[in-house]
Amino acid sequence: MTEAAQAGRPLRVAVAGTGSFGRNHLRVYSEMADQGVTLAAAIEPNAERAAEVAAKYGIPVFGSVDEALVADLKLDAASVAVPTVFHHAVASQLLSAGIDCLVEKPLAAKLVEADDLIAIAERHGRILQPGHLERFNPAVVTMEAAKKKPMFFEAHRLSIFTPRALDVDVVLDLMIHDLDVVLAFAASPVREVRAVGLPILSSKVDIANVRVEFESGCVANFTASRVSTERVRKLRYFEPRQYVSIDYARRDVLVIQVDEGFNLESAMAAGAAGGFQEGLPGLSFSKPAVAPGEPLRLELEAFVQAVRSRQQPRVTARQGREALALALEIQHQMEAHAERAGLSALTQ
Numbered sequence: 001m002t003e004a005a006q007a008g009r010p011l012r013v014a015v016a017g018t019g020s021f022g023r024n025h026l027r028v029y030s031e032m033a034d035q036g037v038t039l040a041a042a043i044e045p046n047a048e049r050a051a052e053v054a055a056k057y058g059i060p061v062f063g064s065v066d067e068a069l070v071a072d073l074k075l076d077a078a079s080v081a082v083p084t085v086f087h088h089a090v091a092s093q094l095l096s097a098g099i100d101c102l103v104e105k106p107l108a109a110k111l112v113e114a115d116d117l118i119a120i121a122e123r124h125g126r127i128l129q130p131g132h133l134e135r136f137n138p139a140v141v142t143m144e145a146a147k148k149k150p151m152f153f154e155a156h157r158l159s160i161f162t163p164r165a166l167d168v169d170v171v172l173d174l175m176i177h178d179l180d181v182v183l184a185f186a187a188s189p190v191r192e193v194r195a196v197g198l199p200i201l202s203s204k205v206d207i208a209n210v211r212v213e214f215e216s217g218c219v220a221n222f223t224a225s226r227v228s229t230e231r232v233r234k235l236r237y238f239e240p241r242q243y244v245s246i247d248y249a250r251r252d253v254l255v256i257q258v259d260e261g262f263n264l265e266s267a268m269a270a271g272a273a274g275g276f277q278e279g280l281p282g283l284s285f286s287k288p289a290v291a292p293g294e295p296l297r298l299e300l301e302a303f304v305q306a307v308r309s310r311q312q313p314r315v316t317a318r319q320g321r322e323a324l325a326l327a328l329e330i331q332h333q334m335e336a337h338a339e340r341a342g343l344s345a346l347t348q
């Protein structure tokens with residue numbers, strides 16, 4: 001048990017990085033007082049943002065981790081929501097100071113950094129959770145519990161361009177969410193990766209299409225774009241006699257089941273030529289009940305629970321490392337493709 005849990009006092013948490021996503025961590029922690037969570041501080045080098053956060057939440061905001069540690073705030077835990085390239089620098093300091101960390105996705109920018117964070121967390125007996133919040137999306141949780149044997153995935157994550165997260169490409173920025181979910185659902189080692197990616201508006205890859213084949217024979221296609229004209233967050237997969245469509249944003253699920261007695265001829269006679277719609281004999285459409293809940297809130301509640309219980313978080317640092325390893329292999333394959341296609345000058 002942590003000292004806080006033993007003493008029955010509230011957990012004291014901080015947020016490092018209060019930019020566009022760190023602000024959500026601040027909001028959610030500030031709403032968790034009834035769960036014994038005290039938002040105790042923030043770390044933010046941008047003076048304007050720091051002043052805004054200090055005024056809004058009435059907490060001290062420090063310009064660096066060093067300054068926060070010197071202040072001896074008796075912190076139990078922290079969210080690290082700084083740009084990905086700084087995850088390792090910030091989280092390694094916090095973990096070494098005995099503070100449990102939830103590090104936003106991706107766990108780090110490089111594999112050696114992820115390995116180092118895992119080693120530091122182990123050495124100091126700290127909880128280290130990667131911020132793969134889609135695993136806490138109630139629609140994903142519902143289907144993870146119900147999955148049979150998915151053999152084919154199609155993931156689409158498209159965003160309208162905003163000048164944020166440009167320290168990394170679209171694979172580490174957006175696709176990493178789907179890589180993590182599909183790795184958990186497919187539950188098989190990766191056999192082969194093929195990938196194409198192009199920089200469109202930034203100097204890094206902004207749109208990518210990837211095919212991953214797993215040892216089990218399962219295949220997953222991923223498309224991620226941060227230069228789209230629409231926002232899409234969808235995962236669809238086929239398993240024997242079943243098609244599942246998850247809309248992450250709407251947090252809903254559609255399941256179409258092909259019943260044992262399905263007969264193509266009778267389905268055609270009943271009007272399937274006009275499409276496989278609800279009501280056709282042999283096909284069952286259902287919308288499984290999905291519990292309400294904001295994924296970030298559920299993720300931070302699970303983190304707080306891991307901090308209190310000292311149990312491994314539901315999404316582990318090693319799973320964060322696996323998603324990162326796949327993302328980096330995709331980057332490698334995108335570079336190889338660009339080379340083959342004579343596009344390498346475009347992807348510098």
Ligand SMILES: NC(=O)c1ccc[n+]([C@@H]2O[C@H](COP(=O)([O-])OP(=O)(O)OC[C@H]3O[C@@H](n4cnc5c(N)ncnc54)[C@H](O)[C@@H]3O)[C@@H](O)[C@H]2O)c1
Binds near residue numbers: 021049090106165
């Ligand atoms: N889980 C999700 O769905 C999700 C969504 C968006 C972003 N993110 C992740 O959150 C992280 C931050 O992304 P963002 O879009 O909020 O970026 P951002 O640029 O809007 O914010 C980052 C903030 O960190 C601050 N910062 C920089 N160096 C720092 C340091 N050493 N210590 C403390 N603060 C520091 C910056 O001043 C800035 O305010 C990234 O890792 C990103 O991948 C996750």
